[in-house]
Structures are given as structure tokens and as C-alpha cells.
Amino acid sequence: MFKKILIANRGEIAVRVIRACKEMGVQTVAVYSTADAEALHVKLADEAYCIGGPRPQDSYLNGDAILTVAAASGATAIHPGYGFLSENAAFARQCRECGVVFVGPAPEVIERMGDKDAARRTARAAGVPVVPGCDLLESAEAAEAEAARIGCSVLIKARSGGGGRGIRKVERLADVGRAFTEARAEAEAAFGDGACYMEKFVAPAHHVEVQVLADAHGNVVTLGERECSVQRRNQKLLEESPAPCLDGRDDVRERMYEAARSLARAVGYEGAGTIEYLYTDNGQFYFMEMNTRLQVEHPVTEFVTDIDLVKWQLRIAAGVAFPYTQDELAPAKRAHAIECRINAEGPGPDYLPSCGTVENLHVPGGPWVRFDSALYPGALVPPYYDSMLGKLIVRAGTREEAVRKMRSALTELEVDGVQENSDLQLDILANPEFLSGIYHTNLMEHLYES
Template structure:
């Protein structure tokens, strides 16, 4: 059964909304943006064919109001909703409500979102279908029994929220004496962020790599993968640099990891785009981590190596047109790297920064994408995630992609708010990164090497003078001599 999508409401904001709108425009599909009053002049709002204001005490509360979003879709004549990522993108109740309203949800079914959204049920399902999972301890009300079971597995253990992600409700436990307090804290954080205080523990693989596989499913049991991505460079359990394909991954291991992801998606009768995530130990063993039932932040690197537009592919699957190609025909061209440009201070534990964007100069090249929805004068607040944009670079080889990424970061100017731009360039230029010696401990392990060099005062003065002279407002002030001095010409007292 196929259905033609003619108008899509994007239940999201910022760079992902802008990115979806660009594909809709290219395909001749009408777009509807949603926004809180505080972002009425945002770039994604101006780009869309229509825009609807959402009511809410805060911008986040407005974007989490599923009933209001569905009402906006129906009022504007949209026949489909694209959730982007974050907010309601992995909310099974929202997906079901969209379909109950007679609209197309551009994503998997509510049942699959629910299955994979609960980390415990997802692990059980994965194990049942031959996907490796790490030894684990399931939740129980009896903390004593929980601690005893944990000791039998051995330490260190990773305590995780059953219904969450993004590093929330997660902690590492190194001994039985730490278990009870760590479980209590993790449960409280999970309850606060996800409304579900259940936690579980699994064997913590020290210094693992974080590998994920982009999958597509038709909802009827057919699935393919679009290769893997390396997401090991993280801070506070959150990714800052991703690349595709993964560095130094033996072909046989790549086939095994990607094959298991396809097997999982097919068994779940997965529909649309999704990502299966794994941890990979130094010994070559890999374990299922979770499945994200949505488009990922880092999807552009997959697009760069395959030549596919994943949003276009999502639309085709949602319309019932099936998968874009058989597995044997999925391309793999070169290497791609994505750097997440965040408003944060790497020298202060990556704490978020706020400010006003005063200047944005983006380098231009046919091998570069700058995914953003930024405007000069735009205020960067604590209302949303600190990620501002994504710099995506493609190269014929990994070495070329690294060199191009460093050059692009050095040419990128984003002034008015503190960012991690310089830090990212130092990470990419580190010998270990260039060699593909990566793990989730990369940032901590190389912290001393990644610290900024001490500024040279003379160089700093020259840079500030050059920046001031390059600013046209400053230049106008220099040339704008007030009366009566302007009438005096060259004469001066």
C-alpha cells in the first residue's frame, strides 16, 4: 500500500528542521514548521512554507506537547509528521497518536519504538535473535540481591536507565560497596529525566569503541544496512565527533557487526531509518548497546559515503515504496567526518555557554556541509541542547577527511558565544586520532595533550586588531568623523 505525501509538519526545530525542509523543498513537498513564541523569527520558521506557534510555559514544553503538534498538522492540511531527533522522536504514545489521527508518522511503528525504547526489553529481544549482549543484572526491588548478582558478573559495571539515553541515569561502579548508592542515584536521575526509575547493570567494557550501524527497514521484515559509523570520541557519554566508515575495522568484523544489526531490524519488522549501537572491546568482542528508533544527529556522514539522502529515503519508506536498493548495491565511497559545534567550554568540563551570535563565517567547498539554523544576532540560551551546528566533511581517504576537517574548523568563525571549535581541531590533529586509535576514553586519556596552548600576548593583540578592522561596523566608525572636525579636512590642532 502506498500513499503520496504532499505536506509534512516537522515536529522539531533548529538545524534538523532546516535540514528536513531542504529535502522537502527539493522534492516539491510542502513544509510546516512549529515554534514557541521565543523563536518566532528562527531560521527554520522562515524556511518553511507555513509555521504554527505552539503554546507552552517554556520552549521545551511547547515542543513536547504532542496533542498541540498533531492539531497543528491537521489544521494546516499536513498528511505526515517527521519527528527529527530529540523531543518526541522516540515517544511511542506520540507515534500512535499521529497514526490514530489519520496521519503518517515518518518513523517506525509505535510498537517497535516501545520495544526498543525500553533498554531491558530491547536487550532481551536482541539476545533472542542472536545479537550479542553484555552480561547483565536485571532490575529488582531487592538491592541486596541486585548487589549479589552484580558481584557474580564482576566489576566494573555500568548502571544504566532502563528507559533513557544520552548518558542520563548512567554511572560506572567499581566495587560492591559502591553498588547500592550508585543504583539509588542512577534511579533518581532516570526517574527525573524519563519518568521511569528502573535501572539495570551490565559488564562495563573498559576503553571500548562505540560503533553504530545505520539500518533501513520496510516494516515487513526486509532490512539493509548503510555501513557503520564510529562514535567513540565523546564527553560525558555524549558524542562530539563521528565518522564513517569506522577506522581500522577488519572487514570480517565489519560484516559481522553490520549483519547482526540487519538481523535485529528484520526480526523486529522495523520500518524506516534506525540505528543499532554497539560497544566493541579491544579483544574484538562486540555487544548490543541500544537501538535508536529515529534519524541520528550523525546521519550526514552516512549520506556522504553512500550518496543517499536519508530524509528522502525515510519519505519513500513512509509512502510504502520500500527500500532504496538491495544490500549488495549499497555504495561506499571515501570517508566522512562530522564535528558537533557546541556552545560549551572544553576547559571547564564542557559546561554549556550562552551568548549572542555576533558573526558567522562558514568556509565553502564542495566536500563540506555546515548543518545549522543560525543567524547573526541570535541568542544562545540554556533552553535547548548546546549543539549549535554540525560541520561535515568528505574525503577520498580518512587522512584527507581529517585534514579537510581541521582546515575547515580553522576557517570557521562563530563569534559571540564560547564554542568547542578549537578543541575539535586539536582532537582531529592528535596523533592517536589520526592513527584511528580510538575509544570512549579518548577525551579523558588525552586531556593534557588537548589543552589549549598558552596564548602569546603579541599574537593575541594582532588578532584582535585584525578582527576589529575586518568588521564593517568598526570601519564605519573610523570613517565617520563627526562635525565640526569633518569640515576641518586634513587640518588638525
């Protein structure tokens, strides 16, 4: 196992990795921007180094500065968390060239699966169903021709990046050219890559993802699924496991798992990764993309499998074999987990981000209640980064019990000094469509309909 690891991230995920390392007896090195000088991950790490200004490109996206700190501190591995450099193949390759272990898959795998167009072709070759669509589009005219062939509605999607950027839904053929131009420009600005492709818009649909764990010894397992259909502007708000839309559909669930394992084997995957699907009520599922990193919502899986994904990321990166077979990984009996993302934002309709200083904080407790966060009284919530303050996760014996437990936890949570979205999450948990378990990715459009 590594003696010292650098965490190339900030906020709750940096704290999460530091805590896992402490439990494993591994020393930790934090990096931070000038805006994060008093951040919790800086306080908890064994060592901490400022690497630049508050803008991400000056600090958390500065691979050279991060590797300089790794060399100076003696860290032999880098955990990238999620976001920032976590799916940056060039940085993973740079780590390898510097003799530092990148905690994640090989750069060639990141490139292959991070390019969503190439990932679609790889999935097809591995026998995984994909959404009908087309390969990369060269021009607005080509986009219009493909949309006419596929039939509206369609999605124009950037091949790089994530977080809902570079995506446009188009319902009329007349709007395709403009939407393509907008998606390409947004993707170029966000990811430095404006290439886009097109898919048929599948609706109504569920967003279901399967957690994969693979080691360097040929072991590839799936660790259940998560339903992530509660989304706003292509950003997830609430996740749960097991997926209620698959109740009574164990045949579909097993096909999803097998397809995920097949794809991971096909690309020689190592580490924790997620295969994301669209699932329709008639039992069809389609590959969307693979996230070659730890997911924000990984605690949901940890709560229903009792597998610590961060610790296993580190062990696998150190060459340790995963000791369990697929048959030994049955989900915990009578377990259902829900995660609510607590974001710093004002109330609708615009949900503008909120920033400031946390004046008071009360975190809910009790059996199987977890709050992953970097907050503390006096913590600064700066305007430069993602608005997520933390993740509230609960586990109970049934979905109904988990919903009640989450409601209780949300009403107990107090964050004074910045606005946050607990009330929105409570509205979701009270919505009849959500409670039915048969909700789709358009749930948020229906939430306040009377």
C-alpha cells in the same frame, strides 16, 4: 508522496528536514516555542505556528498542540527529527489514532526497542551478542548482589531515554547501592521512568554503530558503520565513517551488519534506525541499544553512501519501496567522512553551555564540506535546549585527507556572540591517539595528558 509535512522539532534538524522536503516538492509546517519565534526553521517553512512557551514540555514535547496544528494546517505526516518526541511511542500511537503518519517505526517497535532491557532480550533472541549483565533491578540490594555476581566494573543504565542520562559507572562494590539510587532518580526525573538494569563495563572498547534502512515491503539494508568513540560524559563529540578500528576486519564488519539486519527483521522495523555496538580490540562486539530514529550523525553515512536518509525516511513512510539491494550499496570508493559537533559551550574543565545572540557567522566551504545548522547573524541561542549549534561534516578520499580537510574547515568557521568548541575539536584532531585510528571511548580522558 505526502503533500504537506509537519516538522515536530527545532534547530538544525528541523532545517535539514525542511530542505529535504523543498527538494521533493513537499510543503512544510513548522512549530515553534516563544523562544524560537525568529528561528531559521520558522523562516524557511511554508507555514509556522507557535505552540507554547520556551520550556520543551510546554512546546516541543506537547503532542496535543502539535497534532492540533497538523489538523489545522492539513499536514498528513509528522517528522519528529531526533530528541523530543522522536522515540515517544505514545506520541507515535497518538499520530496513528489521529490519522497522521508518524515518520518512523510503529509505536509497538519503539516501545520494544526503546525499553533497553526489553531490547537486550530481543537482541539475544535474534542471535545478536549482548554485554553480560542482568535484567531490571528492583532495589539497591539487588543491584549490589548482581554487581557481586557480574564483577566490577559495571554500568547501571536506565532502560528509557538516552543522551547519557541515567547511567552510572561503578568500580567498587561498596558504591553500587548509591549509584543505583542516583541513576534511578536521574532517569525518573529525565524520562518519567526510573527502571534500571546492569551491564558489565567493557573497556577498552569502541562505540561502533550500524545504520539500518527498512521499508514496508520486506527490504532491510545496512548503510555502513560509524565510529562514535570520541565522547565526553557519554555524549558524542566526533563521528567518522568507515570506522578505523575495523580496518582489516571486514569479517567483523560483515557480522555486525548481518546482526543489525537480523534484529531489524526480528522486530518488523520500518524506516531509518541505528544499532549501537561495543567493539573490543580482540574482535568481539556486543549490542548496546537501538535508536529508532534519525541519528544526529546521519550526514556521515550520507557522505560515504550518497544516500539521502531524510528523503528515504519520507519515501518509506509514504509506502515507497527501497530500490537497492545490499550488494548495490557498496560505500563510495575511496571515501572517508568525519563530523564534528559544534556546541555552544565555554572552554574546560566544566564546558558550561553558552547562550546569546550570534553577532557574526562565517561558514566554511569547498568541495565536500557541509555545515548543518540553523545559525544566521542575529540568531538567538536560547538557554532552554541542547547546546549543539551545528555539525561540520567533510568527506575526502582517505582518513588522513579527511582529517586535514576538517582541520581547515574548523579554522575557517567563525561564530561570534556565543562561545563554541572548535578549539576542542582541533585538539582532538591533533591528538596522536586519535590519529592512530585505534582510540577508545576513554579518549577524552587522555586528551590533555602530558
